[in-house]
Amino acid sequence: MTRIDAKFAELNAAGKKAFVSYVMAGDPDYETSLEIVKGLPAAGVDIIELGLPFTDPMADGPTIQLAGQRALDGGMTLERTLDLATEFRRVDDTTPIVLMGYYNPIYSRGVDKFLIDAKLAGIDGLIVVDLPPEEDDELCIPAQKAGLNFVRLATPTTDDKRLPKVLQNTSGFVYYVSITGITGSAEAEATNVGPEVARIKSNTDLPVIVGFGINTPEKAENIASVADGAVVGSAIVSQIAEGQSVDDVLAFVKSLADGAHRA
Numbered sequence: 001m002t003r004i005d006a007k008f009a010e011l012n013a014a015g016k017k018a019f020v021s022y023v024m025a026g027d028p029d030y031e032t033s034l035e036i037v038k039g040l041p042a043a044g045v046d047i048i049e050l051g052l053p054f055t056d057p058m059a060d061g062p063t064i065q066l067a068g069q070r071a072l073d074g075g076m077t078l079e080r081t082l083d084l085a086t087e088f089r090r091v092d093d094t095t096p097i098v099l100m101g102y103y104n105p106i107y108s109r110g111v112d113k114f115l116i117d118a119k120l121a122g123i124d125g126l127i128v129v130d131l132p133p134e135e136d137d138e139l140c141i142p143a144q145k146a147g148l149n150f151v152r153l154a155t156p157t158t159d160d161k162r163l164p165k166v167l168q169n170t171s172g173f174v175y176y177v178s179i180t181g182i183t184g185s186a187e188a189e190a191t192n193v194g195p196e197v198a199r200i201k202s203n204t205d206l207p208v209i210v211g212f213g214i215n216t217p218e219k220a221e222n223i224a225s226v227a228d229g230a231v232v233g234s235a236i237v238s239q240i241a242e243g244q245s246v247d248d249v250l251a252f253v254k255s256l257a258d259g260a261h262r263a
Contacts, residue, residue, distance in 0.1 A: 003096040003124045004149050004172040007046055008207050008228070018173075018229025019044055019220065019260035020209055021253055022100065024051035024067035025084050026076030027240055033071075036240070037088050039250045041095045044257025048088075049127070049231065052081050052101030059129045063234040066241065078105045078114075082121040089122035098125040098151060098172070103139065111139055115146040125149035125172045133165045140169050153177050154200055154208075156192075163203055173207040174200055175231065178214075178223070194226035217259030224263035232256050 001009075011018055021040055026033050040048055053071040057064060085097055099118065106114045106128070118126075126143055133140075133152070140150040149172030156179070158166055167174065178193050197208045210223045211231030224230040235256070239249045 002147065002149050002172065003094065004047065007096050011046060017224040017260055017263045018046045018209060019257040020047045020049055020229060020231040021045045021236055022049040022051060022231060022233030024053060024064065024071050024237060025081040026053060026071030026074055027067040028070055029074050030076065030080060030084065032246060034084050034087055035246050036249055037084065038091055039246065040253060041092055043250045043254040044261065045253060047096045047098060049098045049100045050081065050085065052078060052099055052105060054102045054105060057102065061234065063237050063241065067237045078109055082117055085121040085123055096124040097122060098127055099123050100127040102130050103128050106139065111142055115143060115148065118148065119146055123148065125151050127151045127175060129153060133168055136169050144169065144171060151175055156196065163200065167204050170206060173209050174204060176200060176208050176210045178210050178212045190222040190226045193223060197227045217255045220256045220259035221262045224260040230260045
């Protein structure tokens with residue numbers, strides 16, 4: 001059982017929905033980023049999605065793209081991202097970390113080496129948005145063998161024919177992308193999301209977490225009410241981009257987490 005599996009078991013026993021937060025590793029700089037990440041669990045975050053900076057983030061909108069660029073400009077690398085996770089693990093050995101990004105930096109490092117290093121750093125799962133199920137032998141299968149969950153994305157365009165393929169080797173949870181398009185480009189609506197979540201859950205026993213287009217506590221509550229939890233990324237990253245203090249960023253995160261936990 002991974003930390004992700006344990007967290008969902010704990011939430012399920014308590015009758016609670018999950019709140020997942022995304023932050024870009026190294027944004028706006030390594031030290032501030034580490035301070036924010038360390039503060040997320042106390043702000044109510046159940047699972048941390050840690051963005052891996054990359055030069056061509058094709059699924060991300062301007063907010064996340066710029067965060068990645070700020071991190072890269074500050075010298076952030078895959079190595080330093082794993083260092084940040086390692087530092088976090090010195091103070092928290094229970095909150096799951098899902099590394100979210102693109103395959104190129106992992107491929108460049110070498111899959112075997114990356115998986116060993118990620119496991120040592122305390123990474124629990126991976127979301128690699130540009131590796132479809134047809135490429136499971138590249139990373140998904142090796143990751144599962146190494147004890148890491150491989151979280152797959154389902155979208156509004158994932159039809160009934162495609163869905164079983166998407167779910168085939170997924171573990172940890174399913175990430176349902178609530179809108180068609182890039183991150184931060186539209187708002188999620190529970191009336192649209194609910195039937196899609198139900199459709200996915202009829203095909204898997206995994207929790208279904210919904211992300212993209214959630215930017216207020218009310219929206220987090222509404223979306224979590226029709227799913228197993230909510231993910232917020234761009235709205236948090238925007239706070240960091242605006243130069244908000246660590247305390248203010250974490251207060252905003254807490255308001256979102258409180259919303260999701262009310263569902």
